Amino acid sequence: MRNDIAKVIVQRPRLGGHGARKGRALRDLELARNAVGMKRAASESGVRKMLNENLAPLRRYFGRQVGRPWNKVWSEVCANLRVTSTVQQHVRDHIADFVAYEGVSKRNDQVYVLLRWGGPTPLEESIFEFWVDPASGILRRNKQQKTHRMKRKALQAEWLAELRKRMVERDARHQFHLLDDGAWWEVSLEQESSELPFVDVVLSAGLSSLARGRLYGRSGVYANNKRQLTKKEIKRLKLPR
Numbered sequence: 001m002r003n004d005i006a007k008v009i010v011q012r013p014r015l016g017g018h019g020a021r022k023g024r025a026l027r028d029l030e031l032a033r034n035a036v037g038m039k040r041a042a043s044e045s046g047v048r049k050m051l052n053e054n055l056a057p058l059r060r061y062f063g064r065q066v067g068r069p070w071n072k073v074w075s076e077v078c079a080n081l082r083v084t085s086t087v088q089q090h091v092r093d094h095i096a097d098f099v100a101y102e103g104v105s106k107r108n109d110q111v112y113v114l115l116r117w118g119g120p121t122p123l124e125e126s127i128f129e130f131w132v133d134p135a136s137g138i139l140r141r142n143k144q145q146k147t148h149r150m151k152r153k154a155l156q157a158e159w160l161a162e163l164r165k166r167m168v169e170r171d172a173r174h175q176f177h178l179l180d181d182g183a184w185w186e187v188s189l190e191q192e193s194s195e196l197p198f199v200d201v202v203l204s205a206g207l208s209s210l211a212r213g214r215l216y217g218r219s220g221v222y223a224n225n226k227r228q229l230t231k232k233e234i235k236r237l238k239l240p241r
Helices: 005-010 039-045 054-064 070-080 084-099 148-166 212-216 231-237
Strands: 103-109 108-116 121-124 130-131 140-142 167-171 173-180 186-191 221-228
Touching: 054 084, 148 167, 148 173, 212 221
Parallel strands: none
Antiparallel strands: 103 108, 108 121, 130 140, 167 173, 173 186, 186 221
16 A cells, blocks of 8 residues: 555545635624634634545555455555644544454355444345455455446336337337236327427326336326327337237
């Protein structure tokens, strides 16, 4: 680990204080209390600063240490991030956000980790990128980790798969829908207007319980016309039955 890792991580401008007056905040002397500490005065003025970290270098460091004994990795961390430094201790505190090195257990070939809140959680359901094998003490990567971005993509893919089963888009203003009555309908769409009232003919007929945004795959539109398709049309369009 590089010996200036703390400076590399805490390299961005600190949050807060932008545009604030230099020095102590101005106060109404008539309303001012006789004795207010500088820290409390800064807090009440709303111009306190906070550390702003870039933790990517630290994550890359642990990524390069995968396969090494955790005791050796932690020794390097302790040698370069001292508890006597407020900033360096702050960086050390963040390690527990993505490395599970305490409270790791194995049961029936399943790895469990302890989150900040709650009991043991399966490793693949946690946010940890790395974990320490309790049997060997080796730092390992969580290969089953699902980031927030991956979870969003999975939810989006699931939603698109569900949408394709019940809706086929003909063009920007026309869609074919398999509605709650079990029949296929051709639906004409119109843009919503904030000035004119509108009625969605599909929802008003009770043909779907979905919200409009989910029903049509986008927001800001409503159905102004509908027509039930014939069996011949369904066959010609190759719509699923």
